[in-house]
Amino acid sequence: MMEAEYTTIKPQSSLLDIDMKELWRYRDLIYMYTKRDIVTFYKQTILGPLWFVVQPVLTTVMFMFVFGNLAGISTDGIPGVLFYFSGIIIWNYFADCLNRNSKTFTDNQSVFGKVYFPRLVVPISVTISNLVRFLIQLVLFVVIYLYYIITGAGILPNLYLLLLPLLVLMTAGISLGFGIVFSSLTTKYRDLTFLLQFGVQLWMYITPIIYPLSSISADKQWLIQLNPMTSIIETFKFGALGTGVFSWGWLGYSFGFMTLILFIGIIIFNKIEKSFMDTV
């Protein structure tokens, strides 16, 4: 009998022993998990998928009232709706993915404890299902956007808007990377769950969502730009609304950041998924 026909279960594998082929074999499971995520979200609701847009719309209204009207923070001359909504949908995508992915192991303990499949399936499908939500929200954004263009508010898209797919990819990558790092660590250290919850909330304030990056004095902008989400959101606003700080350098930085965090995340995740049943 040829050895090659056998699957071997061994104690510890090396750090880089990551089976991407296996993940590909389980692509149907990724599809099923994604579908389940989306479908079960609005089961037994009347509004159905409409719920996907209720939250960002209400948040936008709230931001317009609190930050725009009460606090009077500048929106770079852009109508508040567009300014806030564009930031919020990207940020929501990021934050939702990060929060859910950071709980991968603890939330799926019962399934993981019974059946083997590449565990990365779960965070990947969470990232995809949230992408679908994001796209639905994006449709609403486009509707509002077209309204402003037609009514002539002086907003015009430029070529940089073509970077949008890359921006979405980077958002997905960073949230996936951070998410799986945290999920790996929370199997043992539950403290991190609490840290992450308000950490993500605070993170939003160092991302230019409720204020434009240009409102920060030029010599301190780099502090905010160290946040990899900054250049993603600024680039989107720059492409779609024509205002904002765009720099290839900082966008490259974010891309490098994403690659690094994904790489680290996959390695840690791969190591943890083999022993987590004993420590969780």
Place this chain on the structure above:
Amino acid sequence: MPTAIKIENLSKQYRLGVIGTGTLSHDLNRWWTMNVLRKEDPYLKIGETNDRTTRGESDYVWALRDINMEIEQGDVVGIIGKNGAGKSTLLKILSRVTKPTTGTIKYRGRIASLLEVGTGFHAEMTGRENIYMNGSIMGMTRAEITRKLDEIVDFAGIERYLDTPVKRYSSGMTVRLGFSIAAHLEPDILVVDEVLAVGDAEFQKKAIGKMQDVSKGEGRTVLFVSHNMASVKRLCKNGILLENGLIKKSGLIDEVIDYYIDNYQSEKSMPYVEVTKEMHDKNRSLKAKFLSFEHIKGSTKYATDEDIVLRIKIYSDYDIQNCRINSTVYTSEKVAICNNSSEDYFHIYAGQTIDVEYIIHNPGLVIGNYNMNFSIGIGNMTEGETNYDVVKAPITFEIDKPYKDENKYYVKWDKHGWGNIYMRTETRVL
């Protein structure tokens, strides 16, 4: 037959609670003390000040130790053992839920586990959606599931509910659906853990039949963990007995089960047993009740053709006319062999304690251990009956030889093929 699973020097160690305190602060403190200050593990000291000599040994337990075995393709192997023997750990490693500490397992093809059926079922999703979900979790592709959908639904018997959310299903339906998906998975190796304990009798029969088909017809390997010796025996060809993480015995299932029963389940066979409070069935009035049982000959051992004679002490609170005692005889595997409905009525008066002699004439049972349930009451099954007291297995007996007459010739009885009852027959040329 080629080897389906080969296990070599497999061990699994678990760390006990105190060390893995599991919070970042403790681990950082340990890392700091050990790597920066170069001192001993601070948390190891806390737990170990009392007895330093046993350090290391007490912190770790071996759930499995040096397991070596080979399982042939198409074999149905029963894994038995007491709770904590390591059965579930073995299955968990096999189904790749956790990693072994040392050793390797090599296997061919796809393993599917039924550690618990219906894994990943989502209450809000319909039966159909859950079939796809559960099937893909088990490693099927969507195309495969679509091909098998009708069969799965048919086997589970849930056609009508296919597009209804699973939360509306009865628990039995959920289990049937879960089992049905797993059974149609066509894995090369199927791992089953106690699932047959659920579902109604008809479904259990179907499930056992399906598992037999799977192994016989399609050459698949099945590993079956159960406490139910009767179903293990029916299903499996070979068996493995685990004890404290070690293989205690392996071989033909009958031998392994016999060994297990003889060594682990043998109730103390006492010739005289007083009935304690806990032994009475809680649902009975105890108007009359059993006080004690005794083998009159002072031993629990009998020959197949020897009358079993018991002395039973009974007490009654009431005058009871036409009282009778019934009994049921069970094998040590808890399979009922026969029920004895007595027509011998007796009277007992209020406040009286009496002794009765209870005789099983020429029992005809083959060598083995048996126990009996007793009931005292009035009436019989055709006219309706009332039992005042029922006691389960108060007394056991052992048939240790086929004939009272030591010189009589006999063949070695194959209990597993020939059954438990030795009927006396006569053949006459007319």
